[in-house]
Amino acid sequence: MKAYIDIExxxxxxxxxxxxxxxxxxxxxxxxxxxxxxxxxxVKTLMLAISEEPELSYIDIEMFYIDxxxxxxxxxxxxxxxxxSILIGKYNRxxxxxxxxx
Numbered sequence: 001m002k003a004y005i006d007i008e009x010x011x012x013x014x015x016x017x018x019x020x021x022x023x024x025x026x027x028x029x030x031x032x033x034x035x036x037x038x039x040x041x042x043v044k045t046l047m048l049a050i051s052e053e054p055e056l057s058y059i060d061i062e063m064f065y066i067d068x069x070x071x072x073x074x075x076x077x078x079x080x081x082x083x084x085s086i087l088i089g090k091y092n093r094x095x096x097x098x099x100x101x102x
Contacts, residue, residue, distance in 0.1 A: 001025065001067055003033055005087075006075075007049045008062040015062065018042060020087070022066060028091050031064075031078070036085035046087065050080040 001022035008015045023032040035043065049061050061075030078089035 003031075003064050003066050005033065005046075005064040006062045006072075007045060008060060010058040010060075016042075016045065018046070023086065025066065026091075027073075030091065031073075031089045033087040033089075034085065035082070035087050043082075047082065049075075050082070050087075 003020050003022050005018045005020060006015050007018070018035075018038060020033040020035055020038075023034050025031045035046065038046065045059075046061075048056055049059050051059075061078075061080060063072035063074050065072050075089075077091060077093040079092045080087060080089045082088070
């Protein structure tokens with residue numbers, strides 16, 4: 001499986017897309033992308049996109065597609081981190097939905 005990850009910079013309106021192999025995928029749980037083939041600049045952009053620093057909130061993983069899916073998965077529905085050249089996303093949408101009910 002391959003994924004196409006769109007990273008958007010809201011200040012410049014630029015979007016870059018990275019093609020990455022999918023190592024694991026559970027729609028309502030976790031996704032793991034192999035990012036070992038990305039160069040240093042691409043990894044830096046990815047790190048900025050998943051940063052929780054408030055001053056970097058303008059750049060994020062907007063969405064990602066798996067293989068030829070026409071419907072995207074939305075980046076803000078996942079909490080991302082990088083471990084050993086693997087981008088790991090944990091689905092969090094249900095947590096945010098429950099917070100909205102209070």
